[in-house]
Amino acid sequence: MQIRDVRFIALRQPLQQPLRLAWGAMHHRNFGLVLVETDAGISGVGETSVNFPSWAIVERKATIEEGLKPLLVGEDPLNVAGLWQKMLHAFSRLGVLWGKGAVMSAIGGVDIALWDIAGKAHGKPIYALLGGSQPARAPLYATGLDPAQLADSARRFVDQGYRAVKVRIGFDEARDIANVEAVRRAVGDAVEVLVDANMAYDLDRAKRMAEALQPYRPYWLEEPLLASDLEGYRTLKEHTDIPLAAGENQFDVADATALLDTNAIRYLMPDPTRAGGLSEAQRICALARARGYPYSPHHYGSDVGFAAALHLISAVTGADYMLRDVSPAPLRESVLREPITVVDGCALTPTGPGLGIELNWEVVLAHQVRL
Incomplete structure (x- = not known):
C-alpha cells in the first residue's frame, strides 16, 4: 500500500456573535482537516489546529500540500513512526523561519490521518x-x-x-x-x-x-x-x-x-x-x-x-x-x-x-x- 495523495481541507463557519478571547476576537471558526489517500482505497483523516491567526488556513494548506505531500507520496502509510521522523527531519530547521507551532501542527494533522489508516488497515481502533x-x-x-x-x-x-x-x-x-x-x-x-x-x-x-x-x-x-x-x-x-x-x-x-x-x-x-x-x-x-x-x-x-x-x-x-x-x-x-x-x-x-x-x-x- 502506498500514499497516493495528501490534501488539506479548510472549513469555515461564521459566528452570529464574535467569540472574544484574551488574545483576540474570532468572527468565524476555522477548522483544518487533513486527508491522506492510498492506492488501496483506504483513506485517513486528521486535524490540524488553525484557530489563530485567521489566515492560518492559508499557511497550513501550503505547508501540507507543498511541503509535506512531496515527502509522503509513494511511501508506505503504515510506517507511521518512520514517516513522522521523515517529516520532522525535513521541517525542523524550517520551523525556525516561520514558527515551530505551525510546523508541528501540520505534522500533527498528517500523523493523525496516518494512524487512522493504520487502524483501518488492521481493523483496530487507534487506541x-x-x-x-x-x-x-x-x-x-x-x-x-x-x-x-x-x-x-x-x-x-x-x-x-x-x-x-x-x-x-x-x-x-x-x-x-x-x-x-x-x-x-x-x-x-x-x-x-x-x-x-x-x-x-x-x-x-x-x-x-x-x-x-x-x-x-x-x-x-x-x-x-x-x-x-x-x-x-x-x-x-x-x-x-x-x-x-x-x-x-x-x-x-x-x-x-x-x-x-x-x-x-x-x-x-x-x-x-x-x-x-x-x-x-x-x-x-x-x-x-x-x-x-x-x-x-x-x-x-x-x-x-x-x-x-x-x-x-x-x-x-x-x-x-x-x-x-x-x-x-x-x-x-x-x-x-x-x-x-x-x-x-x-x-x-x-x-x-x-x-x-x-x-x-x-x-x-x-x-x-x-x-
Whole structure:
C-alpha cells in the first residue's frame, strides 16, 4: 500500500456573535482537516489546529500540500513512526523561519490521518494500536460558556451532567473576578471551576489575579503567562496555592520537558493537533505520567481532533478532565456522520477501526473554503 495523495481541507463557519478571547476576537471558526489517500482505497483523516491567526488556513494548506505531500507520496502509510521522523527531519530547521507551532501542527494533522489508516488497515481502533486495552469514558469540562449569561450558562451544563466548567479571563480584572465569583456561586461547591487566562498576563498581574481568585477555589489557573515564560511560571508557583495548568502551546517533548522542569505546573495540556499528532502527544503524556503529573488533552477544533484526543486518553493512563467546547459552532460536530457520544458530562471513545469516525461529506463540502 502506498500514499497516493495528501490534501488539506479548510472549513469555515461564521459566528452570529464574535467569540472574544484574551488574545483576540474570532468572527468565524476555522477548522483544518487533513486527508491522506492510498492506492488501496483506504483513506485517513486528521486535524490540524488553525484557530489563530485567521489566515492560518492559508499557511497550513501550503505547508501540507507543498511541503509535506512531496515527502509522503509513494511511501508506505503504515510506517507511521518512520514517516513522522521523515517529516520532522525535513521541517525542523524550517520551523525556525516561520514558527515551530505551525510546523508541528501540520505534522500533527498528517500523523493523525496516518494512524487512522493504520487502524483501518488492521481493523483496530487507534487506541489499541497505541497500547490501550479499552475505550475511555472521559470526564469533560465545558468551555465556551455564553459570556452574556455566564452563570446561567454554567448552571445549564452542570444540569446536563458536567462536573467542571471553565471561565475565560484575561480582560478587565474586576469583571473577570466578578465572573468567576458568579460562576462559583451558580454551580456550588461540588462542581469544579477552571480558569483560563490565555497567556494574557505579565508576572505582576498574574500574581495579583491569582491572589484575587483564591477565594473561589479554582481547580486550576490555565496559561496565566506566555508559554515561553518558564521562569515566570516558576516564580508564580511560589506565590499561589492555585494549581497551574499549561501545555497547549508546548509543541513537542522537549517543550513539555522544559515546562515540567520548572516544577511549576500541576496539569500538562498537550494538544495532538498542535504537538505533532498522536505520535508525539503520546510521548508527552507518557512523560507526564512518568513524572507523576496528570495530563488534560487540549483540543479546540472539530470532532475529528476530539476523537483523536479520546484515543490518546484511552491509550495512556493518567488523564484528568478533558476540554469540551460547548460554544455555538455546530460545524464542530456536524462534520461527522455520527456524533461522538457524550453522556452525563463524559465522552466515549469511538471503537471502530482507526479513529472510528466517518466524515459527513455533504457538510464538509458545503463549508469548504476554496483557497
